[in-house]
Amino acid sequence: MLIWYFGVGGDFISASSVASYQMTEIISQNPIVGLGVFIFCVLLAVILGAIVGALSILPSAKLRGDYLGVTLLAISEVVYFIMFYNTGIIGGYYGVSIPDILAFVPGEYRMYAYTVLALIGALIIYIFLERLLNSPYGRILRGHRENEDLIKAFGRDVMKLRVKTMALGSAIAAIAGVIFVFYSSSVVGNAFNRVEWTFYPFLIVLLGGKGNNRGVVLGALIFVLLKMLIDYYKFDIKYLLHLPFEAIWLQYIVFGILALLILCYKPEGILKEKPIYTPPIKSRMEGQ
Numbered sequence: 001m002l003i004w005y006f007g008v009g010g011d012f013i014s015a016s017s018v019a020s021y022q023m024t025e026i027i028s029q030n031p032i033v034g035l036g037v038f039i040f041c042v043l044l045a046v047i048l049g050a051i052v053g054a055l056s057i058l059p060s061a062k063l064r065g066d067y068l069g070v071t072l073l074a075i076s077e078v079v080y081f082i083m084f085y086n087t088g089i090i091g092g093y094y095g096v097s098i099p100d101i102l103a104f105v106p107g108e109y110r111m112y113a114y115t116v117l118a119l120i121g122a123l124i125i126y127i128f129l130e131r132l133l134n135s136p137y138g139r140i141l142r143g144h145r146e147n148e149d150l151i152k153a154f155g156r157d158v159m160k161l162r163v164k165t166m167a168l169g170s171a172i173a174a175i176a177g178v179i180f181v182f183y184s185s186s187v188v189g190n191a192f193n194r195v196e197w198t199f200y201p202f203l204i205v206l207l208g209g210k211g212n213n214r215g216v217v218l219g220a221l222i223f224v225l226l227k228m229l230i231d232y233y234k235f236d237i238k239y240l241l242h243l244p245f246e247a248i249w250l251q252y253i254v255f256g257i258l259a260l261l262i263l264c265y266k267p268e269g270i271l272k273e274k275p276i277y278t279p280p281i282k283s284r285m286e287g288q
Helices: 002-006 012-029 031-056 065-085 107-133 136-146 148-153 158-184 194-208 213-241 247-265 279-287
Strands: none
Touching (some): 012 031, 031 158, 107 136, 107 158, 107 213, 136 148, 136 158, 148 158, 194 247, 213 247
């Protein structure tokens, strides 16, 4: 879009660099433009993310459980290879440049500004999901997770529920993607590391507690702290314990063992999922 707006010629990847530089220069003089670009990209990402999420769940009309999980993973792999090897979509393995939406912030404070932006986004999403979880829709989601046949017995369309849920989840993931892209100042058509982008999010949920927004936040904080400590002290740990493998594998081994321990001894996570008490239930409990 920026390439078209500035009328930049040449190949897609080089043109993106020129257009991003020109937009960054404009943003450095006018902060409103940077914030406007960010809001526009978030709205566009939410719409496209919801559409992609809804379409991706359509092949699962007759699938459930492990079969559904394998199907979704297969779809993600197909999308990954298309994005990675087709340089005409988002630059593929070369990537494309992105303007700095906080170019008006002095360089030494820009990292803190992006941190604040990410925290504000996370807080808004957390509040939204908390209200959603305690709504009738959230209770239906819990019921669907525990017993799909029971939801069908109450006359609910399970497929429609799946489509709505995938659309919502993909839209939220798209918001996180926008924040990450602007932070890294580039878009690359790969997931860098399959362990970190597929396994680790599941580990965070297992660690904190599934079906529990506060648990997920706690799990994320603990996970990030452990990851940073392991990355910083991994060579010291290797020499101290005389480990018979390279230090770069220590992180994967530790988190793999942690996942096994959680699944075996505390599958509910650190913060156990609590029942949802609707206003009528609360009033009745208070009356007793």
